[in-house]
Amino acid sequence: MAEPVTAVQTVSAGKRPFWTEQRRSRLTAYTFISPFFILFAIFGLYPIFFTIYLSFFKWDALGPMKYVGMKNYDLVTSDPMFWTSFTNTLIMGVMGTIPQLIIALLLAVMLNSAMTRFKKTFRVLFFMPNITSIVAVTLVFSTLFGNNGMVNWLLHQFGMESMAFNSGWWGVKIAISTMVMWRWTGYNAIIFLSGLQSIPLDLYEAARIDGANRRQQLAFITLPLLKPFIVFVTLISTIGSLQLFTEPYVYLGQSGTGSTRQEGITMVTYLYSEAFRNGFFGTAAATAVMLFIITIIFSMINMWVSGRMEGDTGGGKA
Amino acid sequence: MSSNSWAGSSRAPGDAGFISKTVFYILLIIGALASIFPFYWMFVIATNDRGAVFHIPPLLTIGGEFFNNFQRVLERTDFFRALFNSLFVSSMVTISVVFFCTLAGYAFAKYEFPFKTALFYFVIATLFVPSQLSVLPTYIIMAKLHWIDTYRALIVPAMVNAFGIFWMRQYVSTAVHSELIESGRIDGGGHFRIFWNIAIPVITPAMATLGILNFMNVWNDFFWPLVVLKNSEHFTIQIALQQLFSNRDGLDYGMIMSATFTATLPLLVVFLLFSRWVIAGLTSGAIKS
Numbered sequence: 039m040a041e042p043v044t045a046v047q048t049v050s051a052g053k054r055p056f057w058t059e060q061r062r063s064r065l066t067a068y069t070f071i072s073p074f075f076i077l078f079a080i081f082g083l084y085p086i087f088f089t090i091y092l093s094f095f096k097w098d099a100l101g102p103m104k105y106v107g108m109k110n111y112d113l114v115t116s117d118p119m120f121w122t123s124f125t126n127t128l129i130m131g132v133m134g135t136i137p138q139l140i141i142a143l144l145l146a147v148m149l150n151s152a153m154t155r156f157k158k159t160f161r162v163l164f165f166m167p168n169i170t171s172i173v174a175v176t177l178v179f180s181t182l183f184g185n186n187g188m189v190n191w192l193l194h195q196f197g198m199e200s201m202a203f204n205s206g207w208w209g210v211k212i213a214i215s216t217m218v219m220w221r222w223t224g225y226n227a228i229i230f231l232s233g234l235q236s237i238p239l240d241l242y243e244a245a246r247i248d249g250a251n252r253r254q255q256l257a258f259i260t261l262p263l264l265k266p267f268i269v270f271v272t273l274i275s276t277i278g279s280l281q282l283f284t285e286p287y288v289y290l291g292q293s294g295t296g297s298t299r300q301e302g303i304t305m306v307t308y309l310y311s312e313a314f315r316n317g318f319f320g321t322a323a324a325t326a327v328m329l330f331i332i333t334i335i336f337s338m339i340n341m342w343v344s345g346r347m348e349g350d351t352g353g354g355k356a
Numbered sequence: 357m358s359s360n361s362w363a364g365s366s367r368a369p370g371d372a373g374f375i376s377k378t379v380f381y382i383l384l385i386i387g388a389l390a391s392i393f394p395f396y397w398m399f400v401i402a403t404n405d406r407g408a409v410f411h412i413p414p415l416l417t418i419g420g421e422f423f424n425n426f427q428r429v430l431e432r433t434d435f436f437r438a439l440f441n442s443l444f445v446s447s448m449v450t451i452s453v454v455f456f457c458t459l460a461g462y463a464f465a466k467y468e469f470p471f472k473t474a475l476f477y478f479v480i481a482t483l484f485v486p487s488q489l490s491v492l493p494t495y496i497i498m499a500k501l502h503w504i505d506t507y508r509a510l511i512v513p514a515m516v517n518a519f520g521i522f523w524m525r526q527y528v529s530t531a532v533h534s535e536l537i538e539s540g541r542i543d544g545g546g547h548f549r550i551f552w553n554i555a556i557p558v559i560t561p562a563m564a565t566l567g568i569l570n571f572m573n574v575w576n577d578f579f580w581p582l583v584v585l586k587n588s589e590h591f592t593i594q595i596a597l598q599q600l601f602s603n604r605d606g607l608d609y610g611m612i613m614s615a616t617f618t619a620t621l622p623l624l625v626v627f628l629l630f631s632r633w634v635i636a637g638l639t640s641g642a643i644k645s
Contacts, residue, residue: 059541062547063467063468063469063547064467064468064469064470066463066467066547066548067463067467067468067469067472068463068469070459070460070462070463070467070551071459071460071463071464071475071521073456073459073460073515073516074456074457074460074479074516074517074518074521075475077512077513077515077516078482080497080513081490081494081497081512081513082482082485082490084493085489085490085491085492085493085494085497086485086489086490088492088493088496089489089490089492089493092492092493099495099496099499141387144383145383145384145387148380148383148384149384151380158632160384160387160388161631161635162628162631162635163388163391163392164387164388164391165631165634165635165638166391166392166395166624166627167391167394169572169576169623169624169627170394170395170576170620170623170624171575171576171578171593171594171597171619171620171623172576172578173576173578173594173597173598173616174398174597174616174619174620175394177597177601177612177613177616178394178397178398178613178616179394180601181397181401181409181609181613182394182397184409184410186410186412187409187410188397188414191412191413191414220390220391220394224387224391225638228635228638228639229638229639231639232639277484277486280486281486281487281488283578283579284578284579288578288598288601291598291601306488306579309488309491310579310583313491313492313495314583319492322492323492326488326489326491326492327489329486329488329489330485330486330488330489333484333486337484
């Protein structure tokens with residue numbers, strides 16, 4: 039804990055002191071890193087094991103716990119609402135993430151190539167959505183996506199039917215994915231941009247001298263060198279989209295209490311309402327464990343796909 | 357379009373043709389407008405009367421109703437109390453995160469000790485565990501400690517985090533020279549004294565970046581405050597905003613937007629003042645390993 043100060047006096051001549059410089063600095067290092075490990079043990083590690091334990095019990099967080107084996111998992115997997123929340127999460131994840139990453143990559147490429155001016159201004163403007171709170175974003179977009187809101191007005195201008203963005207099955211998903219996209223596209227564009235800027239220009243120079251056309255430069259220089267950034271951003275976005283909660287909760291909860299309406303319920307919303315609205319801590323814990331397993335599966339798919347990408351481009355790595 | 361922009365990527369910056377350059381500028385401006393329009397829209401609705409949201413064609417001009425709208429916010433919630441709660445919680449968490457993450461990052465960067473690599477990988481691995489996995493037991497711990505509906509419930513679990521340690525380690529390992537630390541030791545400086553007097557002054561920019569990023573995250577958090585806060589006097593601004601979104605007497609968007617705008621403004625100003633640091637921190641801290 040505290041710095042040992044008494045060591046030097048107690049040393050008899052000829053004996054090595056116990057508190058050598060090495061021991062002292064090791065103790066210091068462990069002390070310096072200990073806050074994280076202590077806090078994580080209490081609010082991270084212990085809760086994780088407790089969640090797994092809890093998922094085999096029936097419990098309302100107040101009375102005694104009752105062991106029920108796999109019953110909670112059976113209850114969750116036989117609840118149609120869980121599967122609705124699962125498919126909703128996946129659909130909104132795909133709708134929110136894939137276009138977002140493509141647009142972010144295009145924006146980054148444009149910022150990196152043609153721009154010599156205003157680069158910093160554009161970066162700040164693109165990043166601005168990320169600093170607003172999700173609650174604020176959701177409130178703003180709920181006016182834009184209202185029945186007589188601006189988006190429907192625009193659809194009319196283009197001669198299209200208006201859409202029920204606050205109650206329709208697709209409408210709700212489109213609205214929520216748009217909020218996610220608006221918040222994260224610029225953020226990802228800036229990460230991609232820093233990736234692009236880390237590629238040395240003389241690589242392109244050399245490739246051009248060797249007669250590589252632009253497509254080849256893209257395939258053999260830009261994409262392979264940008265790959266770690268693409269993998270990182272995709273992974274983070276995937277994990278983030280599996281945890282979607284605030285947008286659907288606020289957007290569909292116009293009564294001030296949040297909502298678990300079918301069109302937009304996500305896995306975390308399901309978990310939240312099982313635990314804190316219905317008081318079923320056991321099934322909520324089972325849901326949390328399943329969410330974790332699904333997260334691991336998706337992360338592994340991500341890694342596997344990016345590993346395959348490497349195989350396909352072969353010796354493309356510069 | 358996409359092949360066009362792709363092609364541009366493989367040129368050196370600055371030598372794109374005139375047409376592609378123009379196209380790039382137009383697309384970038386569209387992107388920038390899309391990014392800032394909701395902010396402007398928020399302000400438009402906040403400054404107009406109740407019917408303004410669903411005006412046809414959409415209203416795009418700023419009105420003079422802001423204070424009337426905001427008056428109704430004050431009738432409905434203790435807005436400034438919530439703002440203060442957020443400010444207090446975010447500041448406490450940020451001070452603590454910056455201090456403890458800097459200490460840990462410094463230790464991982466500059467000390468040798470058994471299991472260092474394994475422990476560091478462990479720290480990184482915790483980044484990938486979804487917070488929902490621990491939310492129920494953490495709630496129960498809070499209940500046992502009688503911390504439900506207190507600031508402690510928001511502050512204590514967030515006092516140090518893995519991203520901060522990672523980010524500070526990156527910066528310390530390049531910015532602080534080991535010779536300086538060694539000579540400080542030889543001159544008889546204590547470990548903490550060297551950290552405080554030699555390392556800290558060099559790494560202040562990284563600490564500032566971490567502080568701002570962390571402040572924004574805590575300020576904008578919604579899930580955990582929603583779980584542990586019960587009484588409106590403890591609500592953070594996010595919970596207070598969400599409470600306004602109620603259709604008890606028809607949704608009053610003028611009121612809601614005057615509140616969201618006022619709640620967003622401080623963060624926006626801070627971000628615009630420090631945007632260089634924030635963005636630099638984001639791009640260098642997130643990836644390099």
